[in-house]
Amino acid sequence: MSGLRELYQQVILDHNKNPRNFKELPNATKRVEGYNPLCGDHYTIYIDLDGNVIRDVGFTGNGCAISKASASVMSSTVKGKSVEEAERLFDVFHKLVTGDAAAGDPAELGRLAAFSGVSEFPARVKCATLAWHTLHNALEGSAQVVSTE
């Protein structure tokens, strides 16, 4: 049960139940879909870019607690950040959920640290990273559906 408690931390359960920025952005400059066919996680991520700065982020869709909480935490984390900073955070987050020590001190990761338990559950890494992969593709400009399978 301890592993489970690590995985389903309060922050994750909370963001799953009450996802932040869970809305369409009608004036989004980017809109990209992310899809995980294995479990059916399916999200659309909306980004409102102001030059190089992510002015606003929204998302809609459905999926497991890990994927939804990750999309929610991501949206609040990258809002107001530059594109480069968002990409750097994705890199750190990816290292965190795959158990790479280079992710750095969890204390400095803020709410992202809640996902540290994912590294003990390899089958759930793609759930945690789906929204981030989708964000990455949106920022890179590719418009196709992102799949983490």
Next chain:
Amino acid sequence: MSAEPMEDRRSRLSDPTTPGQAGLPVLQYDVESIREDFPILRRLVYGKPLVYLDNAATTQKPQQVIDRIVRYYSEENSNVHRGVHFLSQLATEKYEAVRTTVKRFINANSEKEIVFTRGTTEGINLVARAWGRKYVKPGDEVIISAIEHHSDIVPWQMLCQDTGATLRIIPVSDSGELLIDEYARLLTSRTKIVAVGHASNALGTINPVKQIAAMAHDAGAIVVIDGAQGAPHITIDVQDIDCDFYAFSGHKVYGPTGIGVLWGRESILEEMPPYEGGGDMILSVTFEKTTYNALPYKFEAGTPDIAGVVGLGAALDYVSNIGIENIAAHEHDLLVYATRRLSEIEGLRIIGTAANKASVISFVLEGVHPHDIGTILDQEGIAVRTGHHCAQPLMMRFNVPATGRASFGMYNTRAEADALVTGLHKVREVFG
């Protein structure tokens, strides 16, 4: 087919307790003795006893099947057919003997009708490619149902795309039963093929395949049954169903992966062109012309999975020894028991409540995604499947992105159903 004498059927069934009707003894199904045959059931997962409830995906293998494959490679391995040496003849004999085992298992007319494949999927693709490409023309129609596995959807879609035919779908009721009146309306002189599953992997629904076949034949169509979920749970009698093709997989009926059977009506197989070209499927080859081999070899190009076939034979012997009807009765008891216990869980909804069901329970739990359920149950050593079960159109029909699915096999127990219920309470605990 195996060299050992068949075990007495009653060895798996304990002493008669009460006399049944007509004075026949009622034999008790001895699940503990069956469990002892499956070595994997003794292993622990995260330090907890394995509760394996993913039998619709694949079943575990009894020691008899494992030993048979080991014995094949240890003592009998050689390539089949045409060999004059001792081992080749021995391997051929063992390989061909399984055709007879399969023939009996599904009550086919002849060994010529038994084609070994890689599994159900290949069997269906074989029919779609070999029969479909020859007989299906633009404007024709292929009928499948709304509850099919992707393996009984995509090959027909590909056939329709290639030939200009149209795919028609038999709709399903809220309980997961095919709407036979709607099916009757879909059948026309344009219908060339009707393909349905014997039982649904996602819902458990057992389809009225005999009725479906009769109606298709009245319309002049051929009937293909996806038997992947039929073979482990239902006595198969292809002559009684009166279908034209029946495909099933070895690994879902306690045999090895990578081996399956396509049964086809002999007269239809005779007229069908080959599926793949290569060795074994020919009588003679020149650069100008090839003469194809007789049935069933015409459809078995290349060196087959010989070890898989002898393993399948051992699995069918094992299942027949216990009796598929005894297995079905045991599984039905588990289905009824688990359905009742699961229904007691607040917020749990069972998807698929057909009157006639195999031991498959698909469910959703309010407020918790199936994938999270799967992870939490896994930590308890309980293996269930979560996701769309390769039946995405069906998930859309029931308006769920995914479900959890517990599927029971011959070795499962009521105690394991209880463990599932306890596990689901734990899910509730985590999610508050």
